[in-house]
Amino acid sequence: MTMLLDVRGLRAFYGSTQALFGIDLTVAAGGITTIIGANGAGKTTTLRAICGTIRTMGEVFLSGVQIDRRATEDRIRQGIGHVPDGRGTFTDLTVEENLRLGAWIRRDAAGIARDLDRVFGYFPRLRERRGQMAGTLSGGEQQMLAISRALMSGPRLLLLDEPSFGLAPLVVAEIFEIMRRINEVEGIALLLVEQNAALALELADTAVLIESGRVVLSGSAALLRNDDSVRRAYLGN
Numbered sequence: 001m002t003m004l005l006d007v008r009g010l011r012a013f014y015g016s017t018q019a020l021f022g023i024d025l026t027v028a029a030g031g032i033t034t035i036i037g038a039n040g041a042g043k044t045t046t047l048r049a050i051c052g053t054i055r056t057m058g059e060v061f062l063s064g065v066q067i068d069r070r071a072t073e074d075r076i077r078q079g080i081g082h083v084p085d086g087r088g089t090f091t092d093l094t095v096e097e098n099l100r101l102g103a104w105i106r107r108d109a110a111g112i113a114r115d116l117d118r119v120f121g122y123f124p125r126l127r128e129r130r131g132q133m134a135g136t137l138s139g140g141e142q143q144m145l146a147i148s149r150a151l152m153s154g155p156r157l158l159l160l161d162e163p164s165f166g167l168a169p170l171v172v173a174e175i176f177e178i179m180r181r182i183n184e185v186e187g188i189a190l191l192l193v194e195q196n197a198a199l200a201l202e203l204a205d206t207a208v209l210i211e212s213g214r215v216v217l218s219g220s221a222a223l224l225r226n227d228d229s230v231r232r233a234y235l236g237n
Contacts, residue, residue: 004029010058012049020213032190034204036197042213043193081155087146091135102152119148140171197234
């Protein structure tokens, strides 16, 4: 199995406060890894640390290339796309303008046009609303836009932070099915942070359980689904 992302001994800080204490995790090329844990465990911080938007120590490799000393924009150029918590939609721009901002690192106009059609194929509602102000979209449509915007950078690895947050169950099911298709059809690897542990473990191949900024359990998603302590604490059974 070829590793796309390899994180070793990752520590992260908000000012003088340390939030991560030596996180190790991997994501296989074309695979899906989920990070689960309670609120405040360090899940969002892990994604931010991989993207380089907070101060870190430790090593991060993408396809064997060390990127932990590179600026965030360089990590995006290397193939990391980030769908942040809260979606990060530019509400005073149209849907299409948001999507074109996602392709800001690119200069291939024909490729950008093809990828616009590609994301509209995954999310037809965005095509219907391409000229609509993003701030007027529903919560589910804004999440679709956030995912699509990240795809426009041409990532090999997509980091997704709580994509189900605040959404109705039917919308969540639709978005997760599309994420599965993106993974299967495009071969884009996913690193998923998700409070709905049952849903995340159903989608993922491998899983990491974080508590207080430390990895306490990792392995196949099936292993964590069947672990009694995980079931009691995070799956409600």
